[in-house]
Amino acid sequence: MTPSTARVARTIGLEIWLPIVLVVVWWFASANSTSVYFPPLSSILGSFAHDWLDPAALPKNLVPSLQLLALGYLLAVVTGIVLGLVLGLVAPLERATRPLLEVLRAIPGVALLPIFIVLFGIDLQMKVLLIAFGAFWPVLLNTIDGVRGIEPVLLDVSRVFRVGRMRRLVSIVLPGASPQIFAGARTALAIALIIMVVSETIGGNGGVGYFLLNAQRNFAISSMWGAILALGILGYLLNIVLRIIERSVLRWHRLQQARLESQP
Amino acid sequence: MTITGSKKLQQAAGGNTDVALAARGLGHAYHGRNVLSSIDFEVRRGEFVCIVGPSGVGKTTLLRCLAGLQASTSGTVMIAGEPVTEPVPGVALVFQDYSRSLMPWASVLHNVTLPLRANGTSRAAAREEGLRALTLVGLDDVAAGMYPWQLSGGMQQRVAIARALAYNPALLLMDEPFASVDAYTRADLEDLMLRLQRELSLTVVLVTHDIDESVYLSDRVIALNGSPASVADIVEIPLGAERDQVGTKSTAEFAALRGRVHALIRGSRGSADATEARE
Amino acid sequence: MTSNTLSTSTTGALPRPVPQRTGRLLRLATQAGVIVLALLLWWFASATLPEATMPSPVETLARMGQLALTGGFWDAVGQTLLTFAAGLLICTVVGVPVGLAIGWSRIATQSTRLVFDFLRTIPPIAILPLVLLIYGPTFEMVLVVVVLGAIWPILIQSVYAARQGESLLAEMSASFRVPRRWFVTHVFFPGSLPFVMTGLRVGTTICLLLTITGELLSGAPGIGFQIQDAQLSLDTPRMYAYVLVSAVLGLLVNGGFWSAQRYLLRWHASNRKESAR
Numbered sequence: 001m002t003p004s005t006a007r008v009a010r011t012i013g014l015e016i017w018l019p020i021v022l023v024v025v026w027w028f029a030s031a032n033s034t035s036v037y038f039p040p041l042s043s044i045l046g047s048f049a050h051d052w053l054d055p056a057a058l059p060k061n062l063v064p065s066l067q068l069l070a071l072g073y074l075l076a077v078v079t080g081i082v083l084g085l086v087l088g089l090v091a092p093l094e095r096a097t098r099p100l101l102e103v104l105r106a107i108p109g110v111a112l113l114p115i116f117i118v119l120f121g122i123d124l125q126m127k128v129l130l131i132a133f134g135a136f137w138p139v140l141l142n143t144i145d146g147v148r149g150i151e152p153v154l155l156d157v158s159r160v161f162r163v164g165r166m167r168r169l170v171s172i173v174l175p176g177a178s179p180q181i182f183a184g185a186r187t188a189l190a191i192a193l194i195i196m197v198v199s200e201t202i203g204g205n206g207g208v209g210y211f212l213l214n215a216q217r218n219f220a221i222s223s224m225w226g227a228i229l230a231l232g233i234l235g236y237l238l239n240i241v242l243r244i245i246e247r248s249v250l251r252w253h254r255l256q257q258a259r260l261e262s263q264p
Numbered sequence: 265m266t267i268t269g270s271k272k273l274q275q276a277a278g279g280n281t282d283v284a285l286a287a288r289g290l291g292h293a294y295h296g297r298n299v300l301s302s303i304d305f306e307v308r309r310g311e312f313v314c315i316v317g318p319s320g321v322g323k324t325t326l327l328r329c330l331a332g333l334q335a336s337t338s339g340t341v342m343i344a345g346e347p348v349t350e351p352v353p354g355v356a357l358v359f360q361d362y363s364r365s366l367m368p369w370a371s372v373l374h375n376v377t378l379p380l381r382a383n384g385t386s387r388a389a390a391r392e393e394g395l396r397a398l399t400l401v402g403l404d405d406v407a408a409g410m411y412p413w414q415l416s417g418g419m420q421q422r423v424a425i426a427r428a429l430a431y432n433p434a435l436l437l438m439d440e441p442f443a444s445v446d447a448y449t450r451a452d453l454e455d456l457m458l459r460l461q462r463e464l465s466l467t468v469v470l471v472t473h474d475i476d477e478s479v480y481l482s483d484r485v486i487a488l489n490g491s492p493a494s495v496a497d498i499v500e501i502p503l504g505a506e507r508d509q510v511g512t513k514s515t516a517e518f519a520a521l522r523g524r525v526h527a528l529i530r531g532s533r534g535s536a537d538a539t540e541a542r543e
Numbered sequence: 544m545t546s547n548t549l550s551t552s553t554t555g556a557l558p559r560p561v562p563q564r565t566g567r568l569l570r571l572a573t574q575a576g577v578i579v580l581a582l583l584l585w586w587f588a589s590a591t592l593p594e595a596t597m598p599s600p601v602e603t604l605a606r607m608g609q610l611a612l613t614g615g616f617w618d619a620v621g622q623t624l625l626t627f628a629a630g631l632l633i634c635t636v637v638g639v640p641v642g643l644a645i646g647w648s649r650i651a652t653q654s655t656r657l658v659f660d661f662l663r664t665i666p667p668i669a670i671l672p673l674v675l676l677i678y679g680p681t682f683e684m685v686l687v688v689v690v691l692g693a694i695w696p697i698l699i700q701s702v703y704a705a706r707q708g709e710s711l712l713a714e715m716s717a718s719f720r721v722p723r724r725w726f727v728t729h730v731f732f733p734g735s736l737p738f739v740m741t742g743l744r745v746g747t748t749i750c751l752l753l754t755i756t757g758e759l760l761s762g763a764p765g766i767g768f769q770i771q772d773a774q775l776s777l778d779t780p781r782m783y784a785y786v787l788v789s790a791v792l793g794l795l796v797n798g799g800f801w802s803a804q805r806y807l808l809r810w811h812a813s814n815r816k817e818s819a820r
Contacts, residue, residue: 328714331718332718333714333717333718350717351717351718351719351720352720353720355718356718356719357714357715357718357719359711359714359715361711364710364711364712365711365712365714365715367712367729367730367733367734368810368811368812369733369734369736369810369811370729370733370810378719378721378725378729378730379719379720379721381725382716382719382720382721382722382725382726382729383719383720383721383722411810413810413812427719431719437718
């Protein structure tokens with residue numbers, strides 16, 4: 001083994017030993033559990049496989065959630081970036097709307113659920129809008145910050161070289177703000193997941209939230225644990241997807257940060 | 265101004281009181297790659313020595329080994345006749361990056377007194393020592409109450425120097441201390457260091473990449489070159505105690521010394537004369 | 544560690560200083576104008592939409608005034624604030640020291656990275672049905688959900704904060720032989736505070752969100768329950784009034800946090816009034 005592969009192996013070993021130990025401990029500690037609320041890990045994994053790995057169960061349990069999440073999240077990200085660019089570039093507008101934005105942002109997303117039900121019913125539309133509303137704020141505020149944090153010299157340079165407005169937006173403002181935008185998108189994803197689960201407990205269209213509610217009504221404890229596990233894995237995978245996108249889009253930023261950190 | 269560290273250092277030096285610091289066959293490797301190899305030199309007490317070499321030659325690594333912040337992979341550092349494995353008493357360090365080596369949440373005075381307070385000096389005595397050290401570098405009571413980031417870069421580096429002086433060091437190590445300030449401030453700080461070194465009989469080891477600076481400040485210049493870096497030669501600088509930025513730097517002697525160090529660093533030991541002739 | 548830390552401005556920027564007085568007056572006027580415009584829009588929407596879907600702003604505010612005279616209103620607000628405060632306290636008291644201790648050691652940091660990363664991504668609401676079965680719709684139940692949801696950003700950000708201890712200040716302290724205890728209290732802790740505060744800010748927002756969500760979904764007493772109850776009894780003005788109250792709470796909590804942060808981090812770059820002279 002070369003020194004670098006040895007180092008990689010050491011890092012991987014360091015990162016996975018504890019998760020493995022915890023799973024093993026959980027397995028044996030719960031093996032003979034008679035507690036109603038803390039069933040053996042073996043039966044949780046059984047429920048998990050049955051509810052979340054069986055292709056027959058997925059269209060009812062998982063697909064509606066993914067659909068809902070994708071629509072709501074994308075709506076939030078797109079509108080957040082567009083409005084964030086506008087407010088970030090037009091300072092007077094941002095100053096004028098700041099208090100209103102602060103009030104709206106302060107509303108806990110889920111508290112709006114009853115209002116959204118009254119206004120939009122209990123269909124997909126209501127759920128998508130609720131997710132979009134909750135996840136919108138971190139993207140918006142981070143985009144504004146990102147745009148306003150762009151190195152002013154860069155903007156001066158683009159003006160001296162008479163770079164057009166549109167081109168400046170696409171080539172300088174958007175990339176310059178993107179590290180911040182991605183930070184907002186990560187927070188937004190966590191919020192979107194929460195609101196997704198909550199909104200699915202309304203109406204009977206399936207999805208993870210609906211499944212959880214059902215399991216609770218039927219006192220199916222192992223199924224509930226299985227669903228918690230599934231949500232954890234779903235959240236983890238979505239984060240990884242977001243991170244992969246971020247890594248490729250923000251390659252320059254990552255390399256620059258690494259260089260800044262490595263310099264004495 | 266005595267502190268246990270410097271006393272101990274003076275006593276421990278014992279038979280060979282003259283040598284404050286010695287590097288013996290010092291070598292260092294990062295991930296199997298040698299950056300320093302068989303570095304040998306001595307620094308006498310009361311001497312101002314500059315270690316000069318091009319950027320990236322391993323000067324900072326060398327200084328960290330001297331300060332005991334980093335264990336060398338081979339050879340030894342001796343301070344006061346004892347091998348250094350960790351930071352030892354009586355050795356103060358001034359870093360290049362003043363903005364990161366000063367605590368932004370603490371006042372100037374608090375920054376200067378932290379090492380004293382942490383090592384057991386009473387609050388009142390530390391305050392007195394701190395104010396005295398600040399006066400030595402030209403900062404008054406008003407500046408003492410400010411945050412470091414309210415001061416200019418040159419002033420901040422003066423604070424870092426005051427912190428080192430308040431510690432009453434038997435050996436003062438400086439890592440590119442003036443590399444982050446403008447040319448005028450730099451000249452001021454160089455003259456400040458020359459004056460302080462004379463008045464307080466400090467022993468100073470200063471690392472720099474600037475040949476003019478090394479010649480202007482030093483009693484001796486240790487020139488590094490090569491990869492891994494080693495000592496190309498040690499040059500005596502017989503420019504006397506009184507130096508000034510314009511006069512000293514325009515003498516033929518200064519130019520010759522400067523040319524000699526320059527040639528050493530470029531690794532052409534034999535062609536030193538040729539370089540001198542050209543200048 | 545960089546990938547799962549929070550950007551220092553994940554939830555908004557510090558209000559920026561305004562240079563001139565006339566500028567400030569003009570700004571206040573336009574801001575007030577925007578709010579009035581929003582209220583007019585609300586009023587217009589309430590007049591156009593079918594009955595009982597949206598009360599007018601006047602009706603909502605009047606209802607809020609009425610409610611404020613009742614004891615039940617203050618009980619609900621008090622209960623929500625109590626749960627929120629208890630949750631934030633537990634998260635802080637546990638999350639910050641544990642995070643800093645883990646971050647102190649590189650091995651501990653690497654070993655726990657995946658575990659924290661996984662636990663962090665579980666939407667805290669997922670455990671609510673289970674916790675509800677165990678505790679019923681009570682204060683304890685909401686508290687468990689709040690703590691299990693809000694502790695991760697605080698913990699993870701504290702781990703990150705401690706990793707900053709590898710900086711030049713640690714070397715400075717080592718070279719001046721500053722003892723471990725002094726280093727921790729005078730250098731390490733103040734130095735990690737800005738990063739800890741970032742985690743606490745996110746944690747504070749999540750605490751309030753989860754408190755109200757937990758009450759709303761489980762029927763535990765508090766503002767969330769009042770919103771749900773108003774919806775079930777088709778009392779839309781009361782529902783809007785309580786949603787507005789939750790927004791006001793959010794504003795107060797945010798405002799309180801910013802003042803605390805500005806005081807604690809008055810030396811930090813983001814709060815400096817005076818730049819280099």
